[in-house]
Structure formats: structure tokens, C-alpha cells
Amino acid sequence: MGGPEIERLIELLARLPGLGPRSARRAALTLLRQPRTRLLPLATAMEQAANSVRTCDACGNLDSRNPCSICADEHRDHSMVCVVEGVGDLWALERAGVHRGLYHVLGGTLSALGGTGPEDLSTAPLLARLAGGEVREVILALGATVEGATTAHWLAERLASFGIAITRVAQGVPMGGALDVLDDGTLAAALMARRS
Amino acid sequence: MGGPEIERLIELLARLPGLGPRSARRAALTLLRQPRTRLLPLATAMEQAANSVRTCDACGNLDSRNPCSICADEHRDHSMVCVVEGVGDLWALERAGVHRGLYHVLGGTLSALGGTGPEDLSTAPLLARLAGGEVREVILALGATVEGATTAHWLAERLASFGIAITRVAQGVPMGGALDVLDDGTLAAALMARRS
Numbered sequence: 001m002g003g004p005e006i007e008r009l010i011e012l013l014a015r016l017p018g019l020g021p022r023s024a025r026r027a028a029l030t031l032l033r034q035p036r037t038r039l040l041p042l043a044t045a046m047e048q049a050a051n052s053v054r055t056c057d058a059c060g061n062l063d064s065r066n067p068c069s070i071c072a073d074e075h076r077d078h079s080m081v082c083v084v085e086g087v088g089d090l091w092a093l094e095r096a097g098v099h100r101g102l103y104h105v106l107g108g109t110l111s112a113l114g115g116t117g118p119e120d121l122s123t124a125p126l127l128a129r130l131a132g133g134e135v136r137e138v139i140l141a142l143g144a145t146v147e148g149a150t151t152a153h154w155l156a157e158r159l160a161s162f163g164i165a166i167t168r169v170a171q172g173v174p175m176g177g178a179l180d181v182l183d184d185g186t187l188a189a190a191l192m193a194r195r196s
Numbered sequence: 197m198g199g200p201e202i203e204r205l206i207e208l209l210a211r212l213p214g215l216g217p218r219s220a221r222r223a224a225l226t227l228l229r230q231p232r233t234r235l236l237p238l239a240t241a242m243e244q245a246a247n248s249v250r251t252c253d254a255c256g257n258l259d260s261r262n263p264c265s266i267c268a269d270e271h272r273d274h275s276m277v278c279v280v281e282g283v284g285d286l287w288a289l290e291r292a293g294v295h296r297g298l299y300h301v302l303g304g305t306l307s308a309l310g311g312t313g314p315e316d317l318s319t320a321p322l323l324a325r326l327a328g329g330e331v332r333e334v335i336l337a338l339g340a341t342v343e344g345a346t347t348a349h350w351l352a353e354r355l356a357s358f359g360i361a362i363t364r365v366a367q368g369v370p371m372g373g374a375l376d377v378l379d380d381g382t383l384a385a386a387l388m389a390r391r392s
């Protein structure tokens with residue numbers, strides 16, 4: 001159509017989540033129309049990210065520093081660790097700006113169907129951090145799914161021996177959410193956890 | 197969140213058509229999880245495309261060759277030129293495999309609102325090709341919009357002096373299209389152009 005370079009670009013773009021073949025062609029065309037001002041800067045940004053971003057040894061976050069800028073931040077509360085499934089969840093909490101402590105990225109949830117067992121999750125760095133003695137509370141911020149609940153239960157048991165507070169994020173009606181469009185499970189959880 | 201490299205990657209990805217901030221973050225995360233096997237290959241593909249792909253001087257197509265592989269193909273019918281608005285339209289026709297002649301990419305359509313005048317469209321290479329004497333038919337494959345129709349009319353007038361056939365793609369019911377979901381304009385055009 002326009003040489004192997006264009007075909008390859010479209011093929012790789014189409015593998016991105018959120019882009020299909022059609023939108024990959026449209027994105028490729030947009031980039032190819034401005035090779036100097038759009039295509040090359042994106043290529044450079046990707047190369048720099050690939051060469052600099054590493055997984056933080058202490059928490060599993062992705063950062064160009066190791067330990068990551070959150071773990072290295074002396075102004076954050078090192079006595080609280082929020083456990084999340086993935087880096088995307090960490091990003092969401094950071095955007096919301098609601099957690100001033102540290103994080104631990106598990107890298108998944110236990111799933112019999114998905115074939116994810118305890119050995120596939122990253123727990124050693126968390127246990128090492130807890131053994132350090134500075135942490136007083138671990139917040140389990142896992143998804144409100146069967147896998148999330150199973151993983152939270154399993155992890156809470158593993159952490160019980162440290163004698164620190166283990167909490168979970170609350171379940172209920174999301175902000176701005178109308179009751180009549182919520183599923184039964186959310187309604188039940190919200191009703192059971194009612195507050196005066 | 198994870199250093200300036202990640203921020204910059206997300207920012208540039210979010211500018212792609214079809215990706216918003218949320219899907220850009222998801223795409224960045226997918227790429228960052230596999231920097232060697234996904235992120236770097238995409239960066240390389242982009243760099244190679246940026247450094248090799250040029251606009252064909254003869255037709256306006258994007259290709260790593262100039263003249264492009266279509267213009268240079270001796271097996272194609274050089275007596276027919278299909279005029280399209282953009283390279284995306286050329287790609288669509290090539291995927292369908294329905295045109296065995298050459299193309300000419302106008303680079304837009306006349307639009308008073310959009311501020312696109314005749315001087316903004318690429319016509320000189322088309323006129324030069326017609327002056328060569330080999331072309332017998334120009335097919336105007338412009339969109340069935342007001343701008344497309346205006347541009348087709350204007351171009352047909354400009355090409356009239358060459359004394360060659362000027363045709364337009366038919367309008368009507370698209371394949372697989374149900375009549376009751378089509379707009380009135382399409383129904384009217386399909387009825388007026390009815391065939392026995």
C-alpha cells in the first residue's frame with residue numbers, strides 16, 4: 001500500500017489496547033502526515049521511556065528511578081502501604097490524590113481460571129518492608145471482584161502475623177451514581193455497610 | 197507519577213486520534229510492561245517510517261518510494277486516474293482491490309467554512325499527468341458530502357478542456373444496508389439512480 005514501513009507501523013499500532021485496525025490506520029495517517037513534528041517525537045518518547053523506566057524493587061511501581069519517586073519521597077507517610085493489583089490502579093489513586101502513604105503493586109490477583117497462583121504475585125518486597133517495622137497499616141485496595149476479594153482474604157491471612165492494622169477500601173454507591181442503575185451486589189454491600 | 201518519561205509518553209499517545217487520556221494511559225502501561233518486546237519495536241517502526249515515507253510527487257500518496265509503488269507499477273492501468281480526498285481513501289480502495297488504475301490525492305475538499313480554497317488542493321501533478329496524454333478517464337471518488345460534491349463539480353469543470361471521460365462513483369444503498377436506517381438523501385439518490 002505504501003511500503004513495508006507503513007504496513008509495520010499500522011500492524012504494531014493495531015496491537016495497542018483501545019486501537020483496532022481501523023483506528024490504527026487513522027493514527028498512522030495522522031502521524032505520517034507530520035513526520036517531523038508528530039511521528040519522530042513520539043518515537044523518541046517511546047525510546048526514552050523504554051530505556052529509562054524500570055520496575056521499582058521496593059514496591060513494583062514503574063518509574064525512571066529505582067526505588068521509585070514515591071518510595072524515595074521522605075514527605076510521604078511511610079507507615080501506610082496501599083496494596084493494589086497493578087500500576088494502573090496506583091496511577092488512579094495518585095491522580096485522585098487521596099493516599100499520602102506508600103504503595104505495593106501485587107502484579108495481579110489470585111485467579112483459578114486465569115491460572116494465577118500465589119507464586120505469580122509479588123509479595124516478597126512487601127513482607128520485607130513490613131519486617132522493617134516502620135509500617136503500621138496495610139490498606140488492601142483490590143477490585144470489588146471475586147478475584148479481588150479472594151486475594152484480599154489470602155493476603156490478610158499472610159500479613160496477620162505482623163500484628164499491624166489490615167484494612168480494606170469500602171464498597172458502596174459510587175459518587176454521582178444513581179441507585180437504579182447499580183447492580184444488586186453493590187446495592188447489598190452499600191446497605192450492609194450503612195453508616196448513621 | 198513515574199517520572200517525566202512516562203508523563204511525556206502518555207501525553208503524546210493521548211494526542212492520537214481514537215485515544216483519549218484514559219486509553220493513552222492504558223496503552224502506555226501495556227507498552228511499559230514489555231519495553232523490549234513492545235515499546236522499542238514500535239519506537240523503531242515509527243522512526244523508520246518517519247525517515248523513509250515521503251509524499252509521492254506524481255500522485256500525493258504516502259510511500260517509502262517516490263514515485264510511489266502504485267505510480268511505478270507497470271502492471272496497473274495508467275489510462276485511469278481515481279481522484280480521492282486523502283491517502284486514507286486511497287488505502288480503502290486498495291484494500292477493496294476494486295481499482296486497477298492510478299490515483300491522485302487532492303489533500304482535501306473545497307470548504308468555505310473550513311477555509312479550504314482551490315489553492316489549498318493539490319491539482320498541478322494531476323494536470324501535468326493529463327497533459328501527458330496517456331490518461332483516458334478520471335474517476336472522481338470524493339465523499340458524498342456537500343464539500344465532496346462541490347469539489348467534484350469544480351474539478352470536473354477544470355478538467356473538461358482535456359476532452360477525456362470524467363466519471364463519479366455511484367451513490368446509493370450500501371451493501372448490507374437496510375433501507376429503514378438510511379437517511380433521506382441516500383434513499384433519494386438511490387431511487388433516482390435506479391437501474392432496470
